[in-house]
Amino acid sequence: MKNMLRIAQVAPLYESVPPKLYGGTERVVAYLTDELVNQGHAVTLFASGDSITKARLVAISPHALRLHNHLDPLAYHILQLQEVFERTNEFDILHFHTDYLHFPFSSSNSITTITTLHGRLDIDDLKPIYEKFDNVPVVSISDAQREPLPMANWIGTVYHGLPFDLYKKGEGKGDYVTFIGRISPEKRADRAIEIARQANIKIKIAAKIDKADQSYFEKEIRHLFKLPHVEFLGEVGEIEKAELLRNAVAMLFPIDWREPFGIVLIEALACGTPVIAYNHGSVPEVITHKKTGFVVENINEAVNALKHINHINRDECRASFENRFSAGIMVKNYVQLYEKLLYSREKELAGLSMND
Amino acid sequence: MKNMLRIAQVAPLYESVPPKLYGGTERVVAYLTDELVNQGHAVTLFASGDSITKARLVAISPHALRLHNHLDPLAYHILQLQEVFERTNEFDILHFHTDYLHFPFSSSNSITTITTLHGRLDIDDLKPIYEKFDNVPVVSISDAQREPLPMANWIGTVYHGLPFDLYKKGEGKGDYVTFIGRISPEKRADRAIEIARQANIKIKIAAKIDKADQSYFEKEIRHLFKLPHVEFLGEVGEIEKAELLRNAVAMLFPIDWREPFGIVLIEALACGTPVIAYNHGSVPEVITHKKTGFVVENINEAVNALKHINHINRDECRASFENRFSAGIMVKNYVQLYEKLLYSREKELAGLSMND
Numbered sequence: 151m152k153n154m155l156r157i158a159q160v161a162p163l164y165e166s167v168p169p170k171l172y173g174g175t176e177r178v179v180a181y182l183t184d185e186l187v188n189q190g191h192a193v194t195l196f197a198s199g200d201s202i203t204k205a206r207l208v209a210i211s212p213h214a215l216r217l218h219n220h221l222d223p224l225a226y227h228i229l230q231l232q233e234v235f236e237r238t239n240e241f242d243i244l245h246f247h248t249d250y251l252h253f254p255f256s257s258s259n260s261i262t263t264i265t266t267l268h269g270r271l272d273i274d275d276l277k278p279i280y281e282k283f284d285n286v287p288v289v290s291i292s293d294a295q296r297e298p299l300p301m302a303n304w305i306g307t308v309y310h311g312l313p314f315d316l317y318k319k320g321e322g323k324g325d326y327v328t329f330i331g332r333i334s335p336e337k338r339a340d341r342a343i344e345i346a347r348q349a350n351i352k353i354k355i356a357a358k359i360d361k362a363d364q365s366y367f368e369k370e371i372r373h374l375f376k377l378p379h380v381e382f383l384g385e386v387g388e389i390e391k392a393e394l395l396r397n398a399v400a401m402l403f404p405i406d407w408r409e410p411f412g413i414v415l416i417e418a419l420a421c422g423t424p425v426i427a428y429n430h431g432s433v434p435e436v437i438t439h440k441k442t443g444f445v446v447e448n449i450n451e452a453v454n455a456l457k458h459i460n461h462i463n464r465d466e467c468r469a470s471f472e473n474r475f476s477a478g479i480m481v482k483n484y485v486q487l488y489e490k491l492l493y494s495r496e497k498e499l500a501g502l503s504m505n506d
Numbered sequence: 507m508k509n510m511l512r513i514a515q516v517a518p519l520y521e522s523v524p525p526k527l528y529g530g531t532e533r534v535v536a537y538l539t540d541e542l543v544n545q546g547h548a549v550t551l552f553a554s555g556d557s558i559t560k561a562r563l564v565a566i567s568p569h570a571l572r573l574h575n576h577l578d579p580l581a582y583h584i585l586q587l588q589e590v591f592e593r594t595n596e597f598d599i600l601h602f603h604t605d606y607l608h609f610p611f612s613s614s615n616s617i618t619t620i621t622t623l624h625g626r627l628d629i630d631d632l633k634p635i636y637e638k639f640d641n642v643p644v645v646s647i648s649d650a651q652r653e654p655l656p657m658a659n660w661i662g663t664v665y666h667g668l669p670f671d672l673y674k675k676g677e678g679k680g681d682y683v684t685f686i687g688r689i690s691p692e693k694r695a696d697r698a699i700e701i702a703r704q705a706n707i708k709i710k711i712a713a714k715i716d717k718a719d720q721s722y723f724e725k726e727i728r729h730l731f732k733l734p735h736v737e738f739l740g741e742v743g744e745i746e747k748a749e750l751l752r753n754a755v756a757m758l759f760p761i762d763w764r765e766p767f768g769i770v771l772i773e774a775l776a777c778g779t780p781v782i783a784y785n786h787g788s789v790p791e792v793i794t795h796k797k798t799g800f801v802v803e804n805i806n807e808a809v810n811a812l813k814h815i816n817h818i819n820r821d822e823c824r825a826s827f828e829n830r831f832s833a834g835i836m837v838k839n840y841v842q843l844y845e846k847l848l849y850s851r852e853k854e855l856a857g858l859s860m861n862d
Contacts, residue, residue: 211634220631221629221630221631222629222631222632223631224580224607225606225631225632225634225635226631226634226635228606228607228609228610228635229634229635229638231610232609232610232613232638232639233638235610235614250581250584251580251584253584253588254584254587254588254591254611255610255611257588258591273577273578274577275576275577275578275579275581275582276578276581278567278581278582278585279581279582279584279585282585282588282589283588
């Protein structure tokens with residue numbers, strides 16, 4: 151028998167849910183929220199007013215904060231906390247996606263809360279707060295993400311998931327590899343270009359260039375875009391991205407940082423496209439070496455992997471997506487954690503009343 | 507009969523209390539805290555670990571956050587909230603100087619809180635939060651500061667105060683006027699220079715140039731510093747500033763924004779130095795026209811005021827400081843508000859128990 155839960159999803163307000171353009175956290179919250187509704191739960195989404203959701207929407211700011219010129223976005227997030235905590239009696243559980251902002255409430259309030267940490271955690275300023283709030287249950291988006299904060303109250307890892315039919319399997323007949331992401335020092339488009347050059351294959355690059363990365367782009371990358379095997383597409387929409395992935399022989403992901411979870415990895419898998427990725431952060435958890443791609447340590451290994459890319463079965467890539475990274479799986483994993491927390495809370499309360 | 511109160515002072519963590527260099531809020535918190543201790547109250551200061559205080563110090567961050575390269579200063583302020591709210595039973599009242607961050611706690615917690623708003627409030631993003639939290643008692647640092655947020659629960663205005671003996675009266679025999687502050691478009695050093703030029707008097711400028719204002723400085727101000735009647739001293743320490751003020755014929759304060767409270771105004775008065783100030787923000791509340799200076803609307807009026815500066819009695823300036831802007835007066839005003847809040851809270855509780 152399945153329990154219907156009354157769930158609050160608390161999203162950041164920087165982007166709408168789902169985001170109009172870029173915004174990994176808000177995108178995942180959108181998939182999670184809609185799929186929870188699909189599975190029969192009563193969900194309320196606390197988000198910016200231009201969000202579109204199957205859940206009940208409580209609009210905090212009239213629109214996403216990032217696209218407008220807001221001097222004080224924190225004010226809306228504090229307002230959001232109040233809106234959430236005024237309604238605790240309407241919910242079984244509050245699911246936060248807004249970092250640590252609510253921790254003092256969660257630790258003093260009797261309502262059950264769960265918090266997914268979406269960002270990088272290798273920042274020294276975070277240590278004291280996770281030492282202090284070692285009772286607040288938090289969820290990682292990969293096991294690797296936890297490393298800098300072993301003292302936090304980790305109750306599980308839930309990988310991101312995409313709607314089952316968002317991407318369809320392609321056959322990779324395009325005779326090119328692809329690189330998708332931002333042009334930034336951590337993403338290493340330069341490495342991807344060099345890998346493709348040595349493997350003598352064309353590379354199509356779909357990437358945005360943030361203002362913050364403009365000078366890096368000018369210095370390190372722009373001249374590489376003139377190489378004959380490189381095609382730069384700029385920032386692409388969802389449909390172009392799907393097309394690009396489905397026809398790619400492989401996706402290159404030669405990152406230089408501990409990315410907590412690369413959504414583009416599971417987009418590739420959903421398209422049946424194997425991934426050649428550097429061994430950092432969540433990569434070895436998401437990509438199964440020699441099965442859904444290759445986890446490599448350097449350019450040589452990456453070039454070598456490209457030579458053996460036909461050993462990877464594209465059906466297996468798609469199957470890995472369906473079995474591990476669909477929105478349905480993500481929701482199943484979260485609901486398990488919700489129930490675990492609610493069950494231990496019930497036991498705790500029962501224990502208390504016996505001692506009273 | 508005087509009540510000894512148990513008071514928590516909650517300071518921002520960006521600067522130490524008092525600040526090593528610039529930092530208006532932390533400076534006022536330092537004066538307030540020490541003077542409360544002087545007057546016999548039991549005070550605990552929640553601040554950065556390099557703070558120096560007569561009160562009991564609860565160190566939140568090891569040092570002031572601004573002077574080090576902190577990626578996530580908000581984390582320490584959330585930690586601070588928790589440290590404060592874990593200790594509510596130790597206090598009669600919590601006095602916050604950290605904007606709205608704690609409002610959700612204050613409105614849900616039974617402890618009495620009071621919040622001084624130190625910053626500018628003419629920011630649209632603030633409106634929704636003050637509409638929501640119209641029950642949280644807040645204090646303005648001038649009546650003018652309140653204008654953009656009439657919906658807030660204003661319970662009083664308390665002007666900033668300085669220790670009685672921090673500055674001594676001078677005689678203004680220096681044959682110059684002075685401008686003290688930042689070089690920024692709101693402060694209008696250019697106007698001060700023009701006023702002095704037209705009045706045919708030397709001007710000594712003590713000001714820091716923030717990175718953010720560097721291009722404004724280059725474009726609008728640098729060439730003015732070459733004028734023969736202008737002397738630029740850079741950023742000066744406390745002792746040089748006192749000397750500069752005491753010997754000045756007048757201080758010029760030709761601001762172009764609604765400054766909620768200009769501490770330098772009361773520094774001038776403490777030195778017996780009259781102020782010629784533009785009619786913006788708190789200026790007409792702090793400077794008594796024709797008594798402690800002149801409140802003017804334009805350069806002509808300022809030049810004219812300088813011609814009549816001898817009509818201002820420097821003893822009267824110092825007396826205005828002593829009677830309205832000393833730390834002792836500030837503490838008296840705050841303690842009155844503390845007691846008012848505690849008294850109405852007691853009445854409320856008594857009322858509740860009668861109805862029970």
